[in-house]
Structure formats: structure tokens, C-alpha cells
Amino acid sequence: xxxxxxxxxxxxxxxxxxxxxxxxxxxxxxxxxxxxxxxxxxxxxxxxxxxxxxxxxxxxxxxxxxxxxxxxxxxxxxxxxxxxxxxxxxxxxxxxxxxxxx
Numbered sequence: 001x002x003x004x005x006x007x008x009x010x011x012x013x014x015x016x017x018x019x020x021x022x023x024x025x026x027x028x029x030x031x032x033x034x035x036x037x038x039x040x041x042x043x044x045x046x047x048x049x050x051x052x053x054x055x056x057x058x059x060x061x062x063x064x065x066x067x068x069x070x071x072x073x074x075x076x077x078x079x080x081x082x083x084x085x086x087x088x089x090x091x092x093x094x095x096x097x098x099x100x101x102x
Contacts, residue, residue, distance in 0.1 A: 003021060003022040003023075003024060004016070004018055004021060004022070004023050004024070004035075005024045005025075005026070006023070006024070006025045006026065006027040006028075006029060006044070007026060007027050008026045008027050008043050009027060010027040010028070011027060011028040011029075011030070012027070012028070012029045012030070012031065013030045013031060014030075014031045015031045015032045015033070015034070015048075016029065016031065016032070016033045016034070016035070017033075017034045017035070018034070018035040018036070019034065019035065019036065020036050021035055021036055021037075022035065022036060022037040022038075022039070023035045023037070023038050023039070024039045024041065025038070025039070025040045025041060025044035025045075025046060025059070026041040026042075026043045026044050026059075027043070027044065027045075028044075028045045028046075029044075029045070029046045029047070029048065030046075030047045030048060031047075031048045032048045032049040032050070032051070032063075033046065033048065033049070033050045033051070033052070034051045034052070035051075035052050036052060036053050036054070037052060037053065037054045037055075037056075038050050038052040038054070038055045038056070038067075039055075039056045039058075040055075040056070040057045040058060040059040040060075040061060041058050041059055042058040042059050042073075042075055043059060044058070044059035044060070045059055045060045045061075046059075046060070046061045046062070046063065047061075047062045047063055048063045049063050049064040049065075049066070050063070050064070050065045050066070050067070051065075051066045051067070052066075052067050053067060053068050053069070054067065054068065054069045054071075055067045055069070055070050055071070055084075056071045056073065057070070057071070057072050057073060057076040057078060058073040058074075058075060058076055059075075059076070059077070060076075060077040060078075060079075061076075061077070061078050061079070061080055062079040062080060063079075063080050064080050064081045064082070064083075065078070065080050065081075065082045065083070065084065066082075066083045066084075067083075067084050067085075068084065068085045068086070069084065069085065069086050069087075070082065070084040070086070070087040070088070071087075071088050072087070072088065072089040072090060072093040072095070073090050073093070074090040074091065074092040074093065075092060075093075076089075076090075076093045076094065077094045078093070078094065078095045078096065078097065079096045079097060080096075080097045081097045081098045081099075082095075082097060082098070082099045082100065082101070083100045084099075084100070084101050085101070085102065086101065087099070087101045
């Protein structure tokens, strides 16, 4: 499995594609992300669309999410339209938007 890490001090403006890989974000991304696995850490911020098999959110996401499995951690802040096969949420998660699960 390959992986790409966007560090705390990095801002990426543009789309990211890692079809068979993992993208881990602790910095900022302004653009769409298309990957196998996307993990947005507590310091991570994404403004755009995320398409992946598995998405884990501990930080902030504003835009849209399309995935098979969505996991929202305790401090996640999701302002997006969501389409997922399964979704799990921890207490304290903030969700704003349309959610379709199933």
C-alpha cells in the first residue's frame, strides 16, 4: 500500500488522485481527493469533494463525501453531503448536510 501525507504546515490547492493509495491529511487541502483510503487527522482541513473506499475524519471537511465506509471521530466537523454504504460516529461529532447511508 502506498501513502501520501500532507503535513501540518502544508496547504495544497488542487485535486489529489491516489486511486490505489492512501492519503493522510494533517494540513490543508483545497480541492478534490480521489483515493482508496483518506484519513483526515484532527489538524487536517479539506474543502472539496472526497471519493474513496474508506474515509476517516477527525478534522474538518467541507464539501462532499462519497465512500463505502465513513468513520467520524470525536472531534470531526463535517459540513458536506454524504453518500456512504456504512457510517459510524463518535459522540461529539458535528455533521451538517444531507446524509444518505445504505
